[in-house]
Amino acid sequence: MADKAATTPGSNRPSLELHVPEPKFRPGDAVDFGHIAIPSAEGQKRPDEASEPRDLSEYPYGLVRVLGDDDRAHGEWDPKLDPETLRTMLRNMALVRAFDERMFRGQRQGKTSFYMKCTGEEATSVAAAMALASDDMVFPSYRQQGILITRGYDLVEMINQIYSNKGDKLLGRQLPIMYSSREHSFFSISGNLATQTPQAVGWAMASAIKRDSRIAATWVGEGSTAEGDFHSACTFATVYNAPVILNVINNQWAISSFSGFAGAERTTFAARALGYGLAGLRVDGNDALAVYAAQAWAANRARANGGPTLIEYFTYRAEGHSTSDDPSGYRSATEREEWPLGDPINRLKKHLIAIGEWDEERQAEMDREAAERVKAATKEAEKNGILGHGMHHPFRTMFQDVYEELPWHLKEQAEQARHEREVKWPEGKPE
Amino acid sequence: MSTEVKEALATSNGTERRLNMIEAINEALDIMLARDPDVIIMGEDVGYFGGVFRCTAGLQEKHGKTRVFDTPISECGIIGVAVGMGAYGLRPVPEIQFADYIYPGLDQLISEAARLRYRSATEFIAPMTVRSPFGGGIFGGQTHSQSPEALFTHVSGLKTVIPSTPYDAKGLLIAAIEDNDPVIFFEPKRIYNGPFSGYYDKPVEPWKRHDASVVPEDYYRIPLGKARTVREGDALTILTYGTMVHVAEAVCREKGCDADILDLRTLVPLDIEAIEASVEKTGRCLIVHEATRTSGFGAELSALVTERCFYHLEAPVERVTGFDTPYPHSLEWAYFPGPVRIGEAIDKILSE
Numbered sequence: 108m109a110d111k112a113a114t115t116p117g118s119n120r121p122s123l124e125l126h127v128p129e130p131k132f133r134p135g136d137a138v139d140f141g142h143i144a145i146p147s148a149e150g151q152k153r154p155d156e157a158s159e160p161r162d163l164s165e166y167p168y169g170l171v172r173v174l175g176d177d178d179r180a181h182g183e184w185d186p187k188l189d190p191e192t193l194r195t196m197l198r199n200m201a202l203v204r205a206f207d208e209r210m211f212r213g214q215r216q217g218k219t220s221f222y223m224k225c226t227g228e229e230a231t232s233v234a235a236a237m238a239l240a241s242d243d244m245v246f247p248s249y250r251q252q253g254i255l256i257t258r259g260y261d262l263v264e265m266i267n268q269i270y271s272n273k274g275d276k277l278l279g280r281q282l283p284i285m286y287s288s289r290e291h292s293f294f295s296i297s298g299n300l301a302t303q304t305p306q307a308v309g310w311a312m313a314s315a316i317k318r319d320s321r322i323a324a325t326w327v328g329e330g331s332t333a334e335g336d337f338h339s340a341c342t343f344a345t346v347y348n349a350p351v352i353l354n355v356i357n358n359q360w361a362i363s364s365f366s367g368f369a370g371a372e373r374t375t376f377a378a379r380a381l382g383y384g385l386a387g388l389r390v391d392g393n394d395a396l397a398v399y400a401a402q403a404w405a406a407n408r409a410r411a412n413g414g415p416t417l418i419e420y421f422t423y424r425a426e427g428h429s430t431s432d433d434p435s436g437y438r439s440a441t442e443r444e445e446w447p448l449g450d451p452i453n454r455l456k457k458h459l460i461a462i463g464e465w466d467e468e469r470q471a472e473m474d475r476e477a478a479e480r481v482k483a484a485t486k487e488a489e490k491n492g493i494l495g496h497g498m499h500h501p502f503r504t505m506f507q508d509v510y511e512e513l514p515w516h517l518k519e520q521a522e523q524a525r526h527e528r529e530v531k532w533p534e535g536k537p538e
Numbered sequence: 539m540s541t542e543v544k545e546a547l548a549t550s551n552g553t554e555r556r557l558n559m560i561e562a563i564n565e566a567l568d569i570m571l572a573r574d575p576d577v578i579i580m581g582e583d584v585g586y587f588g589g590v591f592r593c594t595a596g597l598q599e600k601h602g603k604t605r606v607f608d609t610p611i612s613e614c615g616i617i618g619v620a621v622g623m624g625a626y627g628l629r630p631v632p633e634i635q636f637a638d639y640i641y642p643g644l645d646q647l648i649s650e651a652a653r654l655r656y657r658s659a660t661e662f663i664a665p666m667t668v669r670s671p672f673g674g675g676i677f678g679g680q681t682h683s684q685s686p687e688a689l690f691t692h693v694s695g696l697k698t699v700i701p702s703t704p705y706d707a708k709g710l711l712i713a714a715i716e717d718n719d720p721v722i723f724f725e726p727k728r729i730y731n732g733p734f735s736g737y738y739d740k741p742v743e744p745w746k747r748h749d750a751s752v753v754p755e756d757y758y759r760i761p762l763g764k765a766r767t768v769r770e771g772d773a774l775t776i777l778t779y780g781t782m783v784h785v786a787e788a789v790c791r792e793k794g795c796d797a798d799i800l801d802l803r804t805l806v807p808l809d810i811e812a813i814e815a816s817v818e819k820t821g822r823c824l825i826v827h828e829a830t831r832t833s834g835f836g837a838e839l840s841a842l843v844t845e846r847c848f849y850h851l852e853a854p855v856e857r858v859t860g861f862d863t864p865y866p867h868s869l870e871w872a873y874f875p876g877p878v879r880i881g882e883a884i885d886k887i888l889s890e
Contacts, residue, residue, distance in 0.1 A: 246622070277659045287658040294625060295658035299649040305615050306650070309622025309630075316578065316604045316628070323622075335642070339615030346610055508656045509694050511663075511718045514763070514807035 128367030132439040140447045145391075148175040153183035153400070156408040160386045167377035167387035170421060173396035174454050178461035184400040186238075190464035196237055196395055197459060198473055200229040200452045203253045205477035206262065209485060210269055214283075214430040218493040219269050221283045225250045227425030227443070230395040230451035231356050232326070233257050235420075238402035239324060244314075246294045246307035246325035249284055250356065258291040262481060266488035271499060274491030278500045278507075300331040304340035304353065311351035311409075312343070322409040324352040324402075329376050329419075330361020333369045341383040341417065350409035352402065353385070353417045356392065358424035363437040377419035385417045392422030393448040395455045422448065502528065557753040558745040559730045562704035563593045563669075566711040567631065569757050571601045574629060577715060579606045581616060581633030581669075590635060591671055591730060617643035617668065621650050624664040631715055637672035637724055638681040644689070651720040652695030667714040667721045672700075673781050673828050674860075675728035675738065675874055679867035685780075685829035685860070690722045691805045691838065697721045697762060698805040702729065702783040703750030706803060709760030717762060726780035736785035736876040765809035767816075771796035774822035774887050777813060777839050779803065782826045782875065789880045797824075797884070805835055810842065817843055821852040822887045826880060831859040853890030856883045 132138045146169060154163055175181045188196075207224040214222040225232065232253030236245070245254055255265065267274035269283040277287060287295035294303060294310075307325035314321050327337060332355055344351050355376045359366050369376075380387025386408065390401045398420060405416035423446040427434045434440075459465030492498020506513060506521040513521070528536065557565065570577045579594060585608035588595030598606040609616050613634055620630040634640045640647075651664040674683030690698045697719050701707035707725065714721040728734050732744045745751035768787055773796040776786050783801045790797045798816045802809065817823050823843050825836040836857040843855050858875045866873050 244626070277657070280659065281657050285657070287661050289658075289661040295654060295662050297650060297653075297657070299645060302618060302621075302646060302650050305618025305646070306622035306625065308615075309619030309624075310626045311622075312619060313578075313623040313626035313628045316623075317626075335614050336618055336645070339610075339612045339618060342610050342612060343615050343619055508660050510697070510807075511655070515810055516807065 128365070128372055130365035130367065130438065132442060134435055134437065134439055136439045138439050138441045138445040140445055143447055144170075145447050146170050146172065148172040148181040148394075151182040151184055153404070156404055156411065157413055158386070160380065160384050163386050163388075164381060167375055167380055167389050167419070169389055171388055171390040171397050171401055172394050173400060174394045174458055178454070178457040180396055180458065184397060186396055186400045186403060188396070188399065190459065190462070192237070193455065193459055193464065196234055196399070197452065197455050197465075198477070199233045199237075199253065199257045200395070200455065201473055202477045202480065203229045203233060203256050204452060205474070205481045206252065206256065206265070209478075209481045210266070211430060213269070213485065218489075219271070219283050220494055221430055222269065223249055223284055223429045224426045225252060227446075227450060228356060228358055228392065228422050229253050230398045230455070231354070231392045231420045231422055234395040234398040235324070235354065235402040238399045239406055240321070242292050243321055243406070244292045244294065244307070244310050244323045246303035246310070246323060247296060248300070248303065248326050248328055248331065248356075249296055250328070251326050252284065252286075255286060255288065255291060255293055258293065260288055260291050260293070262484035263487045266485055267491055270488060270491070270493045272488065272492035272494070273498045273500055274488065275500070278504045301327050301334035301336040303327070304337050305343060307353075308340050308343045308349045308351050308415075311349040311415075312347050315347070315350055320410065322350040322352070322406060324354060326354045326356060328361060329355055329357035329359075329366050329369050329371065330364060332376055332379065341379065341385060344415035345383045345385050348412070348414040350412070351415045352405040352409060353415060354402075355417065355419045356422060357419050358422050360424045360428070360434075360438065362428045362432060365438075375419060377417060380417035383417075385415050387417045387419075389419045389421060391448055392420030393451040393454060395451055396458070425450075554752055555755060556746040556751040557704045558732065558751065559701070559704045559707045559725065560592050562708040562753050563711055563725065564595060564597070565753065565755075566708040566715075567594060567597055568600065570631070570712060570715045571597060571605055573757065576627060576629045577605070578623060578628050578630045579633070580609050580620070580630065582609055582611055582635050584608060584633050589633065591727065593669070593725075594633070613639055613641070613643035614646055617646040617651065620666045620668075621646060621654065621664050624666050625654075625662045629715060630666045632666065632668055634668060634670040636682050637670045637686055638684045640668070640670055640686065647690070647696065647720070647722075648693050652693045655719070656695060663718055664720045665718045667711070667717070667723050669711070669723045669725060671727035671730070672724040673726040673728055674865055674870065675734060675781060677867065677870055678865070680864045683865040683870075685827065687722075687724060687805060688829060688833060688835045691835050695720065696806065698724070699762060699803065700724045700726065700780045700805065701803065702726065702780055702801050703748065704745055704753050705750040706760055706766065708753055709758050710762070710803060712757065713759040713762050716759065721762070724780070728781045729784060733784040734781055735788035736874075736880070738871055760803070762804045763807040763809055764803065765812040766801040766803055767812070768799035768801050769797065771798045772820055773797055774824055774884065775800065775813075775816040775820045776824045776826060777802060777843075778826040779805065780828065782828055785876065786826050786880055789877045789884070792877070793881055793884065795884055795888075808842075810846070813839075813843065814846055817847040818850045821850050822890075823847070823851070823855045824880075824883055824887055825855065825857045826859070826875060828860050828875060830862050831857060832862050834859055853887045856887050858883045
């Protein structure tokens with residue numbers, strides 16, 4: 108070093124160090140989430156929906172909560188939902204979980220190629236969807252199956268899509284879980300992350316251009332907020348005061364990368380709102396009532412031309428990223444049970460029990476019903492076939508809808524595909 | 539005056555007006571804004587200022603700020619937002635100031651706009667037209683001269699359109715806006731104000747001396763996917779588009795070459811019938827484009843002609859293109875596929 112110091116210009120300056128974030132716990136580590144500040148649900152203030160973003164600067168650093176440790180609803184954020192609505196919310200979340208369980212098993216049984224659960228995050232789609240009007244347009248990522256289920260989408264249709272069978276209304280073109288339902292104001296899911304965020308803003312701008320009353324909402328994982336599209340979405344949302352809600356699901360993990368790789372070591376995702384001049388809220392994502400309340404607050408704001416809101420839902424991805432992922436390779440197995448915000452279904456259940464509107468027997472019955480419903484839907488969908496068993500849409504549909512009309516080159520390629528089929532199955536094969 | 543122009547004039551009020559390409563584009567946008575309340579124009583500097591090339595001049599004042607407006611400098615945002623507007627039911631016409639700057643929007647174009655109809659099985663579509671000035675010959679250097687059409691012709695689900703005259707620019711742009719598929723509409727900025735012979739040291743020839751500057755005032759459309767015969771001949775077929783249509787035409791005129799020149803106008807879907815008919819007639823084919831050579835659209839054209847017209851060919855298919863380098867500033871005219879390169883290629887093909 109002495110030689111180097113003597114000969115290298117600038118060597119009297121300190122050497123620089125690259126900081127590479129590292130999660131607190133790796134496989135085998137004991138987990139202690141004591142560093143996460145969890146404010147009390149009691150006494151939380153709910154700002155006026157017409158507030159200026161700059162007057163909301165504390166909210167992106169706080170944590171909106173309604174359900175306290177006593178399982179009761181507290182504070183100004185309590186949406187004061189009637190018990191029937193709460194039971195519907197609980198039932199929707201239970202159905203999503205039962206659906207995930209069965210579809211995951213279906214993938215393991217070889218009925219489909221792929222599946223992604225949303226375990227632990229059910230509130231962030233179910234409760235949020237319940238706070239929106241059914242014709243508000245949602246631009247989800249791949250982990251918001253709770254919205255479809257809340258909006259009453261047919262489970263058989265969902266499973267048909269997962270199996271890519273002859274009942275799949277997306278004609279077997281899309282990877283499982285990349286649903287689309289215009290009828291349910293649920294935008295076509297893309298594999299490309301965060302692309303839906305500026306699209307949601309554009310939809311909201313269109314609604315405003317046409318003097319409509321509908322608003323848009325989009326969901327994106329905390330990992331995907333690092334994409335350039337998210338920056339574009341925030342910029343356009345604020346510039347045009349678009350009636351849109353930008354929901355960031357911070358479930359701590361983007362496949363194997365902890366949230367630190369999206370910038371979480373030094374700030375919150377809700378705090379991104381401040382730099383854009385957006386209203387920003389940070390919310391307990393496992394508190395279904397807080398999720399509902401925050402989404403309703405943002406929806407009211409957007410509907411009154413008050414502009415866009417960015418909401419960070421602080422939650423935990425309880426399972427692997429997908430059926431192709433094994434989280435034991437990168438994180439401690441005990442994180443899930445140590446997660447300080449608990450489980451959204453359990454918390455809502457305990458709340459309903461605490462207010463005398465529910466009990467364990469009814470819960471068990473509800474879970475049984477959900478499992479039965481999913482099982483029946485699965486059987487029904489399997490009549491249309493499972494992946495790889497030949498019950499798919501006719502091969503010619505592969506060429507349709509690339510364009511509105513089939514151009515000459517696709518006609519020629521479709522003819523080639525038909526010919527290949529004749530060579531492979533000279534005695535004929537059903538389409 | 540071409541038959542097409544005469545026919546169009548016959549169906550309009552018959553007034554003969556001469557417009558340059560900028561005015562023709564402006565008129566197409568004006569007509570579509572008036573005809574369809576779902577048409578929205580947006581992009582950097584397109585609103586109050588009327589665009590850096592004046593293509594949207596006066597449109598915001600006439601149609602209002604919610605129909606024609608300025609955007610943040612974000613191509614990804616402009617195109618992403620347009621996809622969302624299309625999903626709502628609008629017909630957005632976003633502008634990308636230079637084709638060289640379309641790349642931040644590529645993910646939205648390739649992964650989203652192009653695939654939306656297919657992946658949603660027609661539940662959602664992206665009926666948008668992305669207008670963007672492209673091409674060189676203006677001392678634009680590396681980032682104001684590129685011809686990236688081959689990046690888009692390679693994407694299934696996109697249509698790519700390139701006009702070469704004011705008459706075509708208006709008719710093709712109207713057709714593109716009305717098309718329910720996403721269209722990339724590249725405007726050759728070298729010929730915004732007048733056709734170009736390839737001789738950069740000669741004064742610019744204004745559009746008003748060119749037949750195709752007669753632009754009917756009314757609505758008319760030129761179907762996408764149809765080539766235009768620029769001149770008819772028997773010696774060889776020249777397949778080209780954009781600025782190079784005029785350069786190739788000038789070279790043929792100068793050399794007295796009896797070429798059959800096809801202005802492709804739409805690259806996808808391509809007018810394969812017109813190409814086959816011409817090459818079968820002439821037996822020789824030259825492809826001319828400004829874009830770089832390797833994997834350029836000329837490679838696709840050459841392959842198609844070879845595959846489909848092989849037994850009619852009397853000489854190998856030739857390509858005259860830009861070199862495989864970034865577009866240079868000071869050496870622009872050494873890079874540009876001008877009269878010498880085209881002339882020698884014609885001589886070579888005719889000598890086989």
